Amino acid sequence: MLLSDLEAAAIGDILKHQPCTAHFIRTCFRESPAKHFSDSAGSVYPMMRRLEKNGYLESYEQQDGQRMVRYYRCTSAGKTALQRWLGPPVPESATLTVDPVRTRILYLGRLPKSRRTKWFDEIESALQAKLKLIQQELGDRDLSQSDAPYLNLADENAIMELKTRLRWLSIARRQLEEQGLL
Numbered sequence: 001m002l003l004s005d006l007e008a009a010a011i012g013d014i015l016k017h018q019p020c021t022a023h024f025i026r027t028c029f030r031e032s033p034a035k036h037f038s039d040s041a042g043s044v045y046p047m048m049r050r051l052e053k054n055g056y057l058e059s060y061e062q063q064d065g066q067r068m069v070r071y072y073r074c075t076s077a078g079k080t081a082l083q084r085w086l087g088p089p090v091p092e093s094a095t096l097t098v099d100p101v102r103t104r105i106l107y108l109g110r111l112p113k114s115r116r117t118k119w120f121d122e123i124e125s126a127l128q129a130k131l132k133l134i135q136q137e138l139g140d141r142d143l144s145q146s147d148a149p150y151l152n153l154a155d156e157n158a159i160m161e162l163k164t165r166l167r168w169l170s171i172a173r174r175q176l177e178e179q180g181l182l
Contacts, residue, residue: 001081005093006037007051008085010044011078014057016147019071022048036098048072056081101127101165105172109181117182120173124166131162 003011013028014020022045029039038044051057056078061068074082087094101123108116138155141148176182 001054002091003056003081003085006043007047007056008082009037010047010051011056011074011082014072015074015079015082018073019060021069021071051078097161099165101169113181116176120169120182124169127162127166127169131159131166134158134162 009029010025013025017024017028025048026039026041026044029037029044048057048059052059052072054077056075057072058075059070059072061070063069104119104123108119111119134155138152138159141151141155145151173182
């Protein structure tokens, strides 16, 4: 069974921080600059149970104050599944990023003309803010962390993606203005 991106991210985070709780994985997803992974209890907790049932994780319970807490560790089958997900071969789904901006522009004509310029203003502002945040995180990273080179590469990719998306939005805005659609 090939892992979903969400499952692979969970296994990767568990390998990096094990043992850890499902709540910790939720926090990793919530604090990630990439927001396409759901950090909801309704997705993370069932996923953790499913990964354990499939032999990719093992868990144990431990008393933590007044309650029992379940901690997860990755099994050798989980490491193998993560390596298989990483590839090669790389699946076609890894070739084009999920882009909610690209998806939204498909339907931009459904907004009244008066709101289209505001849409561009707000999306560009949000992308600029995210770009600034990731650049700050990259600059503040402790380079002695063993995973720092990989985190840096991921951040550099995100920075390039944001800059490219901002450039594309500028071109799209100009074209729509020239066509009288903004």
